[in-house]
Structure formats: structure tokens, C-alpha cells
Amino acid sequence: MKLSIAATLTYGFGGATQIIAAIEAARSPDQAILSEELSIAPGAALIHDEDPATGERRFRAALSGQVEIRYNAIVDNGMRAPLSSSARQHDWSELPRDVLPYLLPSRFCPSDEFMRFAQREFRMVQGGGARVLSVLDWLHTHLDYVHGVSHALTTAEQTFIDRAGVCRDFTHLGIALTRALNIPARAVSAYALDLDPPDFHAVYEVFLDGRWWLVDPTRLAPVEGLVRIASGRDAADIAFLTSEYNCQCLNQSITVVRLYDEADQQAA
Known part of the structure; x- marks a missing residue:
């Protein structure tokens, strides 16, 4: 595209x-x-x-x-491919060194606080890609996209409680849940097609099957309509200014x- x-x-x-x-x-x-x-x-x-x-x-x-x-x-x-449910989850010993930081908790994504919930909620799902897609389904079902609920200091924990937020909040909670499943995940700032109103957009990537895959936890933009700008541990690393x-x-x-x-x- x-x-x-x-x-x-x-x-x-x-x-x-x-x-x-x-x-x-x-x-x-x-x-x-x-x-x-x-x-x-x-x-x-x-x-x-x-x-x-x-x-x-x-x-x-x-x-x-x-x-x-x-x-x-x-x-x-x-023809950017969407995340495949069959994408393989790596053992940590297989991961490239530069991917390892994206397994760890960060300022806005305290994934260690979500390990018990994530393992209980998604433990029956087999395969890395399928697990991430299940996380995205969970976010779609349990979070409302609402302006004004969150602010610049809102963490994934607060979004989990409020069950509402904007793109950065969906992304932070998605990253936290994904890392809690031992899958590397990083935040991405992007330009996005079909976003209404148009704005910078926060999405995330997961490392599976030897590569990074883009996903939009808000489902507001098609993956082929996303243009990467910057990536990092969470929103603190990808501010546009x-x-x-x-x-x-x-x-x-x-x-x-x-x-x-x-x-x-x-x-x-």
C-alpha cells in the first residue's frame, strides 16, 4: 500500500x-x-x-x-503481512541480544505485575502468534476507547483498572500482557491510515518467528496502513517531540x- x-x-x-x-x-x-x-x-x-x-x-x-x-x-x-497465528514463540536462548530488553518491565508497562493474570487467562492458548492474537481480542472485548480517562502518566496497571483509554493506553496494556507471556514486545509510534481524527498513533510490535510483527491493539487502522516512526520500551521512548x-x-x-x-x- x-x-x-x-x-x-x-x-x-x-x-x-x-x-x-x-x-x-x-x-x-x-x-x-x-x-x-x-x-x-x-x-x-x-x-x-x-x-x-x-x-x-x-x-x-x-x-x-x-x-x-x-x-x-x-x-x-x-504487501505487509498481518500477524500469523502460527508464528513461533522463541525460547529466550534463541533471541537476538537487542531483543532481550523488550521482555522486561518498563516505566509504563510493569509486565511483572500481570504475570499471574496473563498466565491464567491465556495459558490454554498454544503458539506465540495465537497468544498475541488472544491478547488483542481480550483488549478489544474489555477496553473502551475513550478520550479524557487517562493522562501522560497513566500506566498499564491503571488502564487495567479503568478498562478505558486511548491508543497509548491500549498499547501499554497490550505490551504488559504480551511480555507477561514471555514474548518480546515494544511500543511503536506511527502514522496511520483511517484514523479519525488524524493524529500520531501508538501501536506495538511483537518478536516471533525471527522477526517483528506490527499490531494495532485499538483496531482503528489496518496494519498495511501503518507507517513506523520510532520504537522503544514504551511511550517514554517514542515521543514525537x-x-x-x-x-x-x-x-x-x-x-x-x-x-x-x-x-x-x-x-x-
Whole structure:
């Protein structure tokens, strides 16, 4: 699937403020960046950082006053496969070293607190992929997507109690339950097709059968309509803007549109 992404972020900074931004699409085997443009007005010197392991990209800068950040890209996800129920769960001894941190509890995903519940609820499900799909079914059945129930400090424990939240809350609880089943899981920030209203989206990935699989615990966007930006242990690692001092978001606009080529139109 080919997607056109347009993001405009306008911020107000009281004085010279150092920031780290993660808004560019990651370079990964299942999403090809066909074209892109990043601009900042007024202009600023940027330091670009790219993680060779994940393909995610961030930039650093010192900004002041009112600043507008624009990012436009066309990304082709090809035929991204959804998680298979037959995807194999690895023994820990088989896992790559860089995957091991995603087995452990983190700030917003205290998976150790969910081990008894997860083992009791999902112990009869055989196979790694099937277990993760059962977790996603459980989230869909037991959580309501509701704005205003949670806040920036809400953890998976609180979401489990409230049984409601937004995408980051679904993701944190999904990660906690998945790790409690001894399956590596990491948070992912993404652009998402069909999201209403359009916004940055939080989903997660699981490591099964030798690779990472994208899943959307909210079921608001198709997996082929997701464009990875950044990944990490939880939301603390994937914020699209981190600043050393407080700043004000004055405006945010995000659009994700599917582009149809001639072959798509003929198939339709």
C-alpha cells in the first residue's frame, strides 16, 4: 500500500530550547520511503541521527519563538503481512541480544505485575502468534476507547483498572500482557491510515518467528496502513517531540492518504 503523509507542527518556545524530534518515517524492510521533505521555519541547524538497527530517525535542534515543522513523505508498505497465528514463540536462548530488553518491565508497562493474570487467562492458548492474537481480542472485548480517562502518566496497571483509554493506553496494556507471556514486545509510534481524527498513533510490535510483527491493539487502522516512526520500551521512548523546557503546541495537522496506482484502480 502506498501512502502520502503530511504533518505540520507549530510550537511556541519561550527561549532557546533544545529539542529531539521523531516525526520522520523509519527505514525498514517492509516500508520504502519513495520521497520526503523536512522543513523548519524559521530555519535552524539540525543534527540528524539514524539508528542502523531499527532504521528510525530523529533530529536535534535548538529552537526559539514560534516554529513550524513540516514533514511530507510518500511511503510504500508493499504487501505487509498481518500477524500469523502460527508464528513461533522463541525460547529466550534463541533471541537476538537487542531483543532481550523488550521482555522486561518498563516505566509504563510493569509486565511483572500481570504475570499471574496473563498466565491464567491465556495459558490454554498454544503458539506465540495465537497468544498475541488472544491478547488483542481480550483488549478489544474489555477496553473502551475513550478520550479524557487517562493522562501522560497513566500506566498499564491503571488502564487495567479503568478498562478505558486511548491508543497509548491500549498499547501499554497490550505490551504488559504480551511480555507477561514471555514474548518480546515494544511500543511503536506511527502514522496511520483511517484514523479519525488524524493524529500520531501508538501501536506495538511483537518478536516471533525471527522477526517483528506490527499490531494495532485499538483496531482503528489496518496494519498495511501503518507507517513506523520510532520504537522503544514504551511511550517514554517514542515521543514525537521532547524538549528541555516546557513549550506550547499551537497547532498540529496530520493527514495520511492512500495513493492508488493504475493497477489498484483496475483491480477496484
